[in-house]
Amino acid sequence: MALAYINLSAKQYFNFMCRTEYERRVFHDTYKEFQKKSKPYSLNQTFHTFGQMCEANGKANTLHQKLHYAVMNTIVSLENKIPVLSDVDGNCILFDLANLRICSSDLLNKAAHVVSIxxxxxxxxxxxxxxxLLILSYDEKGKFNKTFMVKMTDDIVINYEKNQELVYS
Structure with a gap:
């Protein structure tokens, strides 16, 4: 019997200190896309940081999604395996959703570019x-699922899914 149904979330940051090929691709591809797509929000190069662009024009927040599109194929290459979250045996936890956000960026300073997924x-x-330790299994209907253990850390967010129950009065 299940105690609860949950989702786990983990965030990965990408900056100029990239270590893996995947991190380098995300960093460089999102910066290149930021340079191209931010032109309408830089007001003739008056604004050069993402923060300035958002303050001047709320529509600059659409850059999150535009940069996400630039790295969709790179994210797909992960084959739905979270690179920063694994079980106690070292197996990567699977993901269904990946959401890219711009933490900061600067058209004049590539080292100031930071995104997260x-x-x-x-x-x-x-x-x-x-x-x-959380003892978990994937919720696949009609299949017996092998359990696995994940160590709780400050880097993991647990999203609790409350079940609807019929209440008698």
Missing amino acids: TYTSPKLVLHEIVGD
């Missing part, structure tokens, strides 16, 4: 909590 798992069954 929040990966969210599919629905998981929480079977038990033992100390700081």
Whole structure:
């Protein structure tokens, strides 16, 4: 029996200190796209930071989505495996959603470019909590699912899904 149905979310930041090929691709591709797509919001090069563009024109927030589109194929290359979250055996946790956000960027300084991707798992069954370990399985209808354990850390966000229950009065 399940204690609850949850999703796990983990955030990965990308800046000029990239270590892997995946991180480099996300960093460079999003910066290149920021340079192209931010022109309408820079007001003839008066504004050069993402923050300034958003303050002057709220529509600059659409840059989050535009930069996300630029790296969709790179994210697909992960094959739905969260690169920054694994179980205690070292197996990557799967994700259903990946959401890119611009933390900061500057047209004049590539080193100031920082984006994040929040990966969210599919629905998981929480079977038990033992100390700081979550015992989970994927919620796939009609299939027996192998359980796995994830260590709770400050980097993981647990989204609780409340079940609708019929209440008798």
